Amino acid sequence: MKRLTTALLAALVLAAGPAFADKVKIGIEAAYPPFSAVSADGTFVGFDVDIANALCEEMSAECTLVQQDWDGIIPALLARKYDAIVASMSITEERKKKVAFSAKYYNTPAKFAQKKGAGITIDAAGLAGKTVGVQRATTHDNFITEVFGDDVEIKRYASQDEAYLDAVAGRLDLLLADSVAMADGFLATDQGKDWEFIGPDFTEVKYFGEGAGIAVRKDDTELLARLEAALDAILRNGVYKAINDKYFDFNVYGEPLPQ
Secondary structure, three states: OHHHHHHHHHHHHHHOHHHOOOEEEEEEOOOEOOOEEEOOOOOEEOHHHHHHHHHHHHOOOEEEEEEOOHHHHHHHHHOOOOOEEEEEEEOOHHHHOOOEEEEEEEOOOEEEEEEOOOOOOOOHHHHOOOEEEEEOOOHHHHHHHHHHOOOOEEEEEOOHHHHHHHHHOOOOOEEEEEHHHHHHHHHOOOOOOOEEEEEEEEOOHHHHOOOEEEEEOOOOHHHHHHHHHHHHHHHHOOHHHHHHHHHOOOOOOOOOOOO
């Protein structure tokens, strides 16, 4: 019944055609590879970017991508700088107080990284006195603050790249970030060749939410419905899988794709 209802919603909403929201501005961070980044020629690239463009194509809407620093990404949405956020934003109860979310479009765990051979254990005793770098105002920031805040020194950064730079410079004992973003954006690079993952995956919904979703203003219910319908369509018609396979050798959605 749920699948039938979703499919019916998609058909009804998309049948309305492009008359509504034929121009949509989408906020992205563009500093979070492989999900979003700025290429050498100045264009936006990454998984989030391709998903945003695919959603707009499915809605027959003209997309404009707007780069925004992470700290201000929700305030800028509320100030109408853009209409939606596609920026690897985890769906959390705290954020739901400010914005409305689509269903998830991917879900990946958080993980710590250390300098190779550091021998750190991920528990209160092992982390005591260690310095951990996180991106500010993220689920990772909230997690390390609440769970290990009494044990570690936390350094917060405006972007993940800034945290990587401090790690390489020897100013951090550990990084905590999304495992996929850190694997591709740091550990797989020459810059991060001396670093490695340590400890378990972290996925608790209380801290990390229900996966990454598309955020809109709470009163933009029609736009949210169109985005939900478009997301459902690309998950089912092979477009999502093609984008996934362009960036990853596993299913970043976190469970089998809907049929």
